[in-house]
Amino acid sequence: MxxxxxxxxxxxxxxTSNGEIQSRVKQLNNGDFDSDLKLAxxxxxxIQRWVAxxxxxxxxxxAELVRAATGFDHFAYTDLSNDVRFRKINAFVDRLGKAYFIxxxxxxxxxxxxxxxxxxxxxxxxxxxxxxIPLQAPLxLQAPLQAPLQAPLQAPASAKVEKRRPxxxxxxxxxxxxxxxxxxxxxxxxxxxxxGTIEMNALSLYEAGEILGALKDHFYLDRKxxxxxxxxxxGHAPLPWFGxxxxxxxxxxxxRGSKQTSREFESIRRTFGNALHRYDVR
Numbered sequence: 001m002x003x004x005x006x007x008x009x010x011x012x013x014x015x016t017s018n019g020e021i022q023s024r025v026k027q028l029n030n031g032d033f034d035s036d037l038k039l040a041x042x043x044x045x046x047i048q049r050w051v052a053x054x055x056x057x058x059x060x061x062x063a064e065l066v067r068a069a070t071g072f073d074h075f076a077y078t079d080l081s082n083d084v085r086f087r088k089i090n091a092f093v094d095r096l097g098k099a100y101f102i103x104x105x106x107x108x109x110x111x112x113x114x115x116x117x118x119x120x121x122x123x124x125x126x127x128x129x130x131x132x133i134p135l136q137a138p139l140x141l142q143a144p145l146q147a148p149l150q151a152p153l154q155a156p157a158s159a160k161v162e163k164r165r166p167x168x169x170x171x172x173x174x175x176x177x178x179x180x181x182x183x184x185x186x187x188x189x190x191x192x193x194x195x196g197t198i199e200m201n202a203l204s205l206y207e208a209g210e211i212l213g214a215l216k217d218h219f220y221l222d223r224k225x226x227x228x229x230x231x232x233x234x235g236h237a238p239l240p241w242f243g244x245x246x247x248x249x250x251x252x253x254x255x256r257g258s259k260q261t262s263r264e265f266e267s268i269r270r271t272f273g274n275a276l277h278r279y280d281v282r
Contacts (some may be wrong), residue, residue: 001056001064001074008054009099010078012106017083021109022270037121044117048110049195055107068093075099085264101178105271107265108175113275150258172279176272179203179211188281191219198241202234205251210265212241212248214273219282224250 015021028040056064056197068074073092080086080095085102089095169184177184183197190196200208208231216219221229223242229239231248240247255261 001060005056005060006074008051009056011075012051012103013080013083013099016102016106016109016267017085019098019267021106021113022267025109025113025116025274028113030121037117037124038073041114041117041121044110044114048114051107051110055103056100065093065096068096093147105175105268106245108275109271112271112278115278124241169281170277172275172281173272176211176214176268179208184281187215191215191221191229192282194225197232197238199232200234205233205239205248206255206260207253207262207265208233209248209255210262210269211272213252214269214276216241217273 008215024044045257066072071092073094084097086095089098167185169188172178173184173187173226179201181201182197183191187198190198198212200211203211221242225239226242229241231241232238242249244250260279
C-alpha cells in the first residue's frame with residue numbers, strides 16, 4: 001500500500017468520525033449552499049473524483065489483509081484512540097478490515113451527497129451534471145471480522161467474466177449488505193410479500209433493529225403490515241420484526257429507553273436510509 005493510499009484511509013476515517021460528510025448534507029438541506037450551488041456541486045464532485053482515484057482496489061485490499069494477518073500493523077503510527085469504532089479491536093487484520101468497511105460506508109455517503117447537491121442545483125435552474133467517475137464499493141463486502149486470511153485464487157486469464165448490472169436493491173444495500181445473509185433482492189421480495197424470514201449476520205438485536213429501521217421507514221412498515229415478517233440474527237431462531245415484546249422492535253425501544261444506543265449504528269441507519277431513498281426499491 002502506498003503512502004497516498006494509506007493517507008486516503010486515514011482521511012476517510014477522520015471524515016466519518018467527525019460526521020463531516022453528513023454535516024454537509026444537512027447544510028445542503030438547510031439551504032446553506034443555495035447562494036452558490038455551482039461551487040457546492042463542484043466541491044462535491046471533486047470529493048467523488050478523489051475517492052474514486054484513491055480507493056484501494058479489491059486485489060490490494062486482499063493483499064494488505066494477508067499482510068495484517070501476519071502481524072503487520074498498518075496504523076502503528078496513527079492515533080485511532082479517539083475513534084470509538086476501533087476501541088475494541090486489537091487484531092491487526094480486524095482493524096484494517098474495519099477501516100475498509102468505513103471506506104465503503106463513506107463511498108455510499110458521498111454518492112448520496114453528490115446526488116443531493118446535483119438535484120438541488122438542477123431545481124434552482126442549473127444544468128444536470130452526470131457523475132464523471134462512478135464510485136464503486138467492492139462487489140463482495142464482508143464484515144471486518146470475516147476478512148480473509150489468504151489471498152483469493154485468481155481465475156485463469158483466459159476465462160471470460162460476464163458483467164452483470166447490479167439491481168437497484170444491490171446498489172441501495174451497498175453500505176449495509178455485510179449485515180445481511182439474505183440477498184438484497186430477496187429482502188425486497190420478502191417485504192413486498194409481507195411474509196418470510198430475513199437472515200442477518202452476528203449483531204445485537206438493537207443493532208439489527210437500527211439497520212432494519214431504514215427498511216421500515218422506506219417501506220412504511222408497522223405492526224399491521226409487517227406482522228408476518230421474521231428476523232433471524234446470527235443463525236438463531238427467527239423473531240418477529242414488530243410487536244411489544246420479544247421482537248426486534250421492542251429491543252430497539254428498550255435500548256433507546258435505557259440510552260444504550262450506538263452512534264455508529266444510528267449513522268449506518270441514516271446512510272442506508274438515504275441510499276434506499278435514492279434508488280427507491282419499493
